[in-house]
Amino acid sequence: MEENSKMKKFIKEYLPYILVIILVVLIKRYIVSPVKVNGTSMIDTLHHGDIMILNSSAYYFNDIERFDIVVVDEGKEYIIKRVIGLPGETVEYRNNKLYINGKFVKDNYASKKTDDFKYKVGKNSYFVLGDNRTNSMDSRVFGAFKKNKIIGKTSLIVFPFNRFGTKK
Numbered sequence: 326m327e328e329n330s331k332m333k334k335f336i337k338e339y340l341p342y343i344l345v346i347i348l349v350v351l352i353k354r355y356i357v358s359p360v361k362v363n364g365t366s367m368i369d370t371l372h373h374g375d376i377m378i379l380n381s382s383a384y385y386f387n388d389i390e391r392f393d394i395v396v397v398d399e400g401k402e403y404i405i406k407r408v409i410g411l412p413g414e415t416v417e418y419r420n421n422k423l424y425i426n427g428k429f430v431k432d433n434y435a436s437k438k439t440d441d442f443k444y445k446v447g448k449n450s451y452f453v454l455g456d457n458r459t460n461s462m463d464s465r466v467f468g469a470f471k472k473n474k475i476i477g478k479t480s481l482i483v484f485p486f487n488r489f490g491t492k493k
Contacts, residue, residue, distance in 0.1 A: 395408055
């Protein structure tokens, strides 16, 4: 009987802590988690070392949109890039201007010159670029990424504090 009493006391004492740990792990895995910007491929929008909040649930009920900042599982690492091309589109840069399916689209995010290229995005795939086009390993190198490789959306910098806020 005494062992049963000890077990009840243990459960009563530690169950709230166990539930909190489980809740934190689930939130981090499926809803939000911190992510760090590595490199300069997103300059001027994001800087090396910025700590951001990754919204892993952003695309559970919403579509990925052009110009969203996303975290992509590149295979070796997670990379942070901007969505430029959506499934089935033809993405083209000519004379430093963006064309989607042959129509000009204003790109306010490119911080450097973008060399000319043309790419047809496959079904269920997304074409992503870094804002610092001259120094970015992105879909021009890796090709378009399938939707399941996009981990989530990010826009909120939480550190350093002097850069705190939402970036578009």
